[in-house]
């Protein structure tokens with residue numbers, strides 16, 4: 001086996017025009033399954049159908065790798081390496097997508113898998129079926145070229161990332177933990193190729209991600225007749241506190257030297273819900289608001305909680321953490337000195353357009369990798385997709401689409417990365 005690999009040089013994979021056309025068709029096929037995750041007890045039929053489809057079009061992958069199902073529809077594929085003494089490595093992508101909103105707002109059928117104007121259109125094309133399909137396509141190509149990994153490679157495809165990953169990624173992680181399996185790293189979504197305002201194009205690997213916590217703010221006053229208002233009303237008190245939060249800024253945490261991007265380094269605070277009052281002539285006894293926060297690496301849920309308290313308590317507002325499974329601390333910072341990171345960096349630089357910059361940064365939202373990080377020493381977040389001027393705002397938007405070169409770049413990138421990171425090193 002190792003003899004085959006010694007003849008296989010990373011980055012040398014040539015993909016024929018027929019293979020490219022086939023890859024685009026197979027990818028478009030996955031877009032036609034509306035694998036929307038809404039709640040934890042939603043039907044899994046659509047996921048089962050997409051898996052059956054995938055087993056048909058990437059049959060060599062499912063014949064060669066061992067498949068496990070977790071929580072009904074999350075998939076863990078294991079490509080056993082030639083040397084079991086080496087630490088395995090993981091690549092992750094989620095199968096589920098967010099709802100489309102009103103499909104009349106879309107120029108094309110969000111689940112049509114339309115290939116036109118140089119793009120593949122539909123919900124999930126960027127987030128994150130280009131990863132799911134791209135990884136399966138890459139492994140299929142590598143199998144066809146006779147590649148076998150030196151290290152074991154896991155592909156983890158959760159089915160509920162968009163609603164928190166408490167079924168899929170969590171179950172996969174717990175299963176690996178129970179078998180004492182730890183990976184050297186996991187590669188997930190979260191870094192992209194960005195166009196900067198000054199015209200620079202930069203590939204950014206997110207080596208950390210922010211945490212997540214929401215707080216309930218409440219103010220109380222005496223209920224009464226609105227014809228004789230007191231100096232302070234519940235709504236006025238709460239509003240003042242929120243304005244003070246918006247006007248202030250949290251003290252910046254120290255930025256670790258590995259982070260070379262200046263974006264998303266600060267914790268953020270966003271008021272997302274405000275409720276009070278029941279009738280136009282009644283002064284309400286209570287006003288409540290929800291503040292959603294994203295603690296930055298170096299900060300913590302506690303630090304943000306204390307900051308909010310300090311700002312709003314002088315206005316007579318009380319603050320309470322909304323304790324639910326979505327609460328997470330900011331991630332640790334992953335190392336850029338590992339063999340896996342070097343393999344990733346080389347694979348990125350070989351797949352992007354010459355002249356593209358490279359840097360390490362922070363991802364402002366939460367991904368499934370916060371679950372997988374319990375079984376991986378390092379977490380790298382990157383998808384070789386060139387986002388438009390909207391940046392990550394493009395991900396859950398109408399008319400989600402990916403350019404044909406970007407999708408083919410995903411396939412080549414995953415093939416090269418698996419070849420490099422999966423080799424004996």
Ligand SMILES: [Zn+2]
Pocket residue numbers: 094127128161189
């Ligand atoms: Zn995603």
